Amino acid sequence: MLDAVARVRRFNRAVTSAVGALDNSFLGRGRPLGAARVLNAIGHGRSDVAEIRDYLGLDSGLMSRLLRSLEDEGLVETEAHENDARRRVATLTRTGKREFAAYEALSNAQAEGFLAQHSQAEALLAAMDLVASTLTRERIALDEMDPRSEEARYCLGEYYAELGRRFSQGFDVSLSRDPDAKDMRRPRGTFIVAMSDTLPIGCVGLKGTDHGYAEIKRLWVAPAARGLRLGRRLMDAAEDAARGLGIALLRLDTNSALPEAGRLYRTTGWREIPRFNDDPYPDLFFEKRL
Amino acid sequence: MLDAVARVRRFNRAVTSAVGALDNSFLGRGRPLGAARVLNAIGHGRSDVAEIRDYLGLDSGLMSRLLRSLEDEGLVETEAHENDARRRVATLTRTGKREFAAYEALSNAQAEGFLAQHSQAEALLAAMDLVASTLTRERIALDEMDPRSEEARYCLGEYYAELGRRFSQGFDVSLSRDPDAKDMRRPRGTFIVAMSDTLPIGCVGLKGTDHGYAEIKRLWVAPAARGLRLGRRLMDAAEDAARGLGIALLRLDTNSALPEAGRLYRTTGWREIPRFNDDPYPDLFFEKRL
DNA sequence: CATAATATCTGACTTTAGTCAGATATCGTG
DNA sequence: CACGATATCTGACTAAAGTCAGATATTATG
Numbered sequence: 001m002l003d004a005v006a007r008v009r010r011f012n013r014a015v016t017s018a019v020g021a022l023d024n025s026f027l028g029r030g031r032p033l034g035a036a037r038v039l040n041a042i043g044h045g046r047s048d049v050a051e052i053r054d055y056l057g058l059d060s061g062l063m064s065r066l067l068r069s070l071e072d073e074g075l076v077e078t079e080a081h082e083n084d085a086r087r088r089v090a091t092l093t094r095t096g097k098r099e100f101a102a103y104e105a106l107s108n109a110q111a112e113g114f115l116a117q118h119s120q121a122e123a124l125l126a127a128m129d130l131v132a133s134t135l136t137r138e139r140i141a142l143d144e145m146d147p148r149s150e151e152a153r154y155c156l157g158e159y160y161a162e163l164g165r166r167f168s169q170g171f172d173v174s175l176s177r178d179p180d181a182k183d184m185r186r187p188r189g190t191f192i193v194a195m196s197d198t199l200p201i202g203c204v205g206l207k208g209t210d211h212g213y214a215e216i217k218r219l220w221v222a223p224a225a226r227g228l229r230l231g232r233r234l235m236d237a238a239e240d241a242a243r244g245l246g247i248a249l250l251r252l253d254t255n256s257a258l259p260e261a262g263r264l265y266r267t268t269g270w271r272e273i274p275r276f277n278d279d280p281y282p283d284l285f286f287e288k289r290l
Numbered sequence: 291m292l293d294a295v296a297r298v299r300r301f302n303r304a305v306t307s308a309v310g311a312l313d314n315s316f317l318g319r320g321r322p323l324g325a326a327r328v329l330n331a332i333g334h335g336r337s338d339v340a341e342i343r344d345y346l347g348l349d350s351g352l353m354s355r356l357l358r359s360l361e362d363e364g365l366v367e368t369e370a371h372e373n374d375a376r377r378r379v380a381t382l383t384r385t386g387k388r389e390f391a392a393y394e395a396l397s398n399a400q401a402e403g404f405l406a407q408h409s410q411a412e413a414l415l416a417a418m419d420l421v422a423s424t425l426t427r428e429r430i431a432l433d434e435m436d437p438r439s440e441e442a443r444y445c446l447g448e449y450y451a452e453l454g455r456r457f458s459q460g461f462d463v464s465l466s467r468d469p470d471a472k473d474m475r476r477p478r479g480t481f482i483v484a485m486s487d488t489l490p491i492g493c494v495g496l497k498g499t500d501h502g503y504a505e506i507k508r509l510w511v512a513p514a515a516r517g518l519r520l521g522r523r524l525m526d527a528a529e530d531a532a533r534g535l536g537i538a539l540l541r542l543d544t545n546s547a548l549p550e551a552g553r554l555y556r557t558t559g560w561r562e563i564p565r566f567n568d569d570p571y572p573d574l575f576f577e578k579r580l
Numbered sequence: 581c582a583t584a585a586t587a588t589c590t591g592a593c594t595t596t597a598g599t600c601a602g603a604t605a606t607c608g609t610g
Numbered sequence: 611c612a613c614g615a616t617a618t619c620t621g622a623c624t625a626a627a628g629t630c631a632g633a634t635a636t637t638a639t640g
Contacts, residue, residue, distance in 0.1 A: 007415050008401035010487045014422035015305040064619050086606045086617040111298035118424050120517035125297050127417035132304035134408050197300050227410035354589050376587040376636045
């Protein structure tokens with residue numbers, strides 16, 4: 001009754017019926033689920049027919065017919081791809097956009113209704129993030145992004161907030177050596193964000209310097225993604241990027257108030273070295289030769 | 291991208307594809323999903339045909355045919371209900387039990403595989419419990435049970451463990467006035483367990499005394515079910531039971547280390563009274579006239 | 581005990597999803 | 611420019627799910 005497997009299976013039963021209910025609410029718009037899914041995929045910006053087919057796992061014949069039925073309803077228009085006349089590109093008509101908006105409203109209402117059931121929404125959301133990150137673990141993408149991008153700035157904001165909570169003296173970015181964004185762009189360095197679906201769940205920066213080494217900065221994993229060994233994946237990606245940039249020596253600083261970070265470095269080939277900067281926050285310094 | 295609704299919808303997408311994968315694994319046994327679902331419902335103890343139909347949301351014609359196909363396969367036998375010859379009762383044959391066991395093995399393997407993905411399984415399970423409890427909130431059943439039942443003992447064990455964590459001096463049941471089970475059985479009192487699917491997620495005891503009042507004891511809500519206002523539902527149920535037993539006055543004791551409990555009592559018509567027992571743990575005492 | 585309600589079953593459907601083999605047009609490459 | 615690869619479409623299917631109107635047997639109720 002109470003072992004781990006039973007708890008997972010209870011969860012499965014709960015979400016199976018919830019998912020079924022959501023599907024049913026979609027059927028209320030008088031269109032089979034398959035067609036509704038295609039319409040929504042287009043609405044969410046997937047215009048390339050092959051991409052939609054792949055995303056929804058549809059047979060090409062079925063896909064073709066579903067698109068045709070949406071065209072017959074006047075919701076979708078297709079035209080040839082501008083660079084490849086074999087491919088088709090689908091767009092929503094004005095009516096199609098209205099219909100898509102109605103599906104969006106249904107989804108949003110369902111989500112809001114669910115949140116309203118719980119008096120501590122943030123705890124519930126954190127739990128959902130964790131489960132969703134785990135379920136989609138193999139689809140977490142590590143993307144190189146500009147450190148000024150929305151995703152990067154979100155991660156950095158969360159990272160600073162967490163340091164503020166975990167350092168007994170708090171954390172003030174302006175006192176720290178905030179890396180210049182251009183040092184974390186190719187060819188000097190890079191910035192990598194881990195994306196789970198549309199949610200940024202981790203980051204790491206590789207900051208180029210003029211001192212014969214590059215630095216690893218801003219390694220962060222969202223609470224909702226801890227336990228998935230994402231920190232290790234991010235570090236591997238940063239080291240790979242460094243190798244690609246011809247960097248032979250890496251350094252980083254950290255703080256003993258972040259023991260999980262220290263453990264990660266020690267178990268992945270980093271060795272502790274003396275202080276190499278005058279940043280007030282770090283008290284541990286590491287180096288790794290690639 | 292990051293607002294609450296978007297996070298819920300990301301979760302929905304993640305579980306939708308996971309649920310689809312689970313369904314697909316069920317198809318591997320050469321039987322349509324509908325038939326597999328009926329077989330599993332019977333295997334899980336739902337024998338009454340109408341109950342299965344209701345649980346799976348099936349049309350009576352469809353249900354009848356699915357049952358027939360399982361009978362043709364030699365997996366299921368049906369007979370008339372002993373008290374009502376209109377109703378049918380389905381049971382698994384020996385072969386049916388074997389087949390059900392194969393489905394169970396698939397489900398268990400899937401659950402184990404999922405858990406193995408995560409290095410902090412307990413945090414993941416807690417998150418899943420919370421989400422599942424919220425999703426099935428309207429199906430949480432408050433059942434009167436014997437305080438010695440497995441479910442009751444599980445709740446009490448969790449309750450004692452939590453007191454041990456939250457009281458600075460720990461908690462030792464033997465030092466407390468452990469209520470006699472027979473005082474929490476009808477007609478002296480009762481014991482109510484909140485069940486979410488197969489998981490006990492809360493409890494409360496109504497303990498009869500010979501002093502002109504009854505006591506509320508052992509109010510507990512599982513961490514995975516907090517925020518659902520289950521404590522209030524349990525208290526309402528206990529008070530209803532007390533009224534049904536002709537009890538006019540209720541008392542309870544609690545501890546200021548459990549502030550959420552104190553808040554609940556104060557906002558639901560209880561008034562603080564002087565100490566009325568010599569139990570070493572409580573430091574707050576309440577009374578409510580029904 | 582007549583009558584309404586209930587539970588299941590059967591036959592005759594429709595809709596949806598999915599499969600598969602070609603047909604057609606276009607693209608990339610040597 | 612021939613040729614294989616690719617993207618889509620069409621026709622012809624099957625399987626699964628679901629719907630609906632009775633038929634039958636049984637039970638509950640006034």
